[in-house]
Amino acid sequence: MIQFFYNAAPNPMKVALMLEELGLPYEAVPVDTRRGEQHSPDFLKVNPNAKVPAIRDGEVSVFDSNAILLYLADREKRFAPGPDQAAGRAECLSWLMFVASGVGPFSGQSVHFRHVAPQPQDYALNRYDFEAHRHWSIVEQRLSARQFMLGADYSIVDMAVWGWARMLPYVTGLDHVWERYPNVKRLLDTINARPAAKAAEALKAKHAFKVEMDDEARKALYPQNERLKR
Numbered sequence: 001m002i003q004f005f006y007n008a009a010p011n012p013m014k015v016a017l018m019l020e021e022l023g024l025p026y027e028a029v030p031v032d033t034r035r036g037e038q039h040s041p042d043f044l045k046v047n048p049n050a051k052v053p054a055i056r057d058g059e060v061s062v063f064d065s066n067a068i069l070l071y072l073a074d075r076e077k078r079f080a081p082g083p084d085q086a087a088g089r090a091e092c093l094s095w096l097m098f099v100a101s102g103v104g105p106f107s108g109q110s111v112h113f114r115h116v117a118p119q120p121q122d123y124a125l126n127r128y129d130f131e132a133h134r135h136w137s138i139v140e141q142r143l144s145a146r147q148f149m150l151g152a153d154y155s156i157v158d159m160a161v162w163g164w165a166r167m168l169p170y171v172t173g174l175d176h177v178w179e180r181y182p183n184v185k186r187l188l189d190t191i192n193a194r195p196a197a198k199a200a201e202a203l204k205a206k207h208a209f210k211v212e213m214d215d216e217a218r219k220a221l222y223p224q225n226e227r228l229k230r
């Protein structure tokens, strides 16, 4: 059975959605990143990058959420054009990598500098907020002309977008963010209505992840800050 290493953050949730969409049996293994469990030697054998999500499928380990989505799509031949469909595959890979290298990281850094970083943060927040909006505007424009990111068919690209779209008010700090991104909201609502999304969200309640952002959590999540103390 597939082992799915997760917490309730956006990147693991994309994979939870895909596993539920596929109806594959899996064992959900919580990794409490605020307790530093991502740095344990056993977990590093699965993901040397010390982050969730990761999966173990028999002898195969896969880490990085979008790599896992693609691996599972290829394994099950669902939710992505296969390598034999050159044009569709190219479009899928382009948008998947756009989410992996743009939407996700810029949204994540926007969260960090808006909600976590100490002052002064204006320069960094301005950069990441700007870039997050720039990427989300591209998603919005794409969705204004088609039902899903790749057209008429729901795919792993939509699942990748869903992981972060759920967080957009928090990412941008804007209560009225959906007025700016109505088509992203439409996609979010469409996916949220699916049983797989409800099952993925329910995973959060299956484990009591640590909520305190204390010294242990800060050391585990932001080890770079130790250098500032020297």
Ligand SMILES: N[C@@H](CCC(=O)N[C@@H](CS)C(=O)NCC(=O)O)C(=O)O
Pocket (backbone or CB within 6 Å): 009, 010, 011, 012, 033, 038, 050, 051, 052, 053, 063, 064, 065, 066, 104, 220, 221
């Ligand atoms: N590129 C990775 C990013 C994974 C990532 O940043 N995971 C976060 C949770 S969303 C994490 O594990 N954070 C713990 C840490 O940074 O120590 C992916 O898409 O899977």
